[in-house]
Amino acid sequence: MPRNPKRPCAYPGCPNLTDGQYCEQHRKYARQQYDRYERSPHTASKYGRAWHRIRARYVASHPLCEQCLKEGRITPVEEVHHIVPISRGGTHAEGNLMSLCQSCHNKIHHDLGDR
Known part of the structure; x- marks a missing residue:
């Protein structure tokens, strides 16, 4: 191509x-x-070096978009989404994370109305 x-x-x-x-x-x-x-000053405290390591580990173990897999599509992961946002008391625990492609990530945030 x-x-x-x-x-x-x-x-x-x-x-x-x-x-x-x-x-x-x-x-x-x-x-x-x-x-x-342009970025919120609180972002660095929530998403620092530790988050980048957690994210890399999660992406290595979940390399495909979880929403697309449910629908029968194979799409590589682009974003790691917090099911319960950090701003609402969520954590970086593996049970609170979901690997998503950019399209599914945008769709979730659009449905939540927070972006």
């Missing part, structure tokens, strides 16, 4: 071409700017 042509980096004045939004040189800087100015 042919790939899409590369696009210019979205960073102002950068001439590099990339497959994503930013080139390798500016991707880290753009992420830092997002985390600093």
Whole structure:
């Protein structure tokens, strides 16, 4: 299957071409700017280094979207969803996690009305 042509980096004045939004040189800087100015300051306390390790372990043991599997489709996992959100007293325990593709994750949050 042919790939899409590369696009210019979205960073102002950068001439590099990339497959994503930013080139390798500016991707880290753009992420830092997002985390600093647009992301909630409480996010870092909820989703720190420990969460990334828990998420990686869960994805390794559940590599496919659980919702799609119920419907007979095979889709790789993109998100790890908390069944009971952290903001409502949920934990990072394995029983409270669900591996989902981006589409199913968006569908769940849309149905909950929180995004």
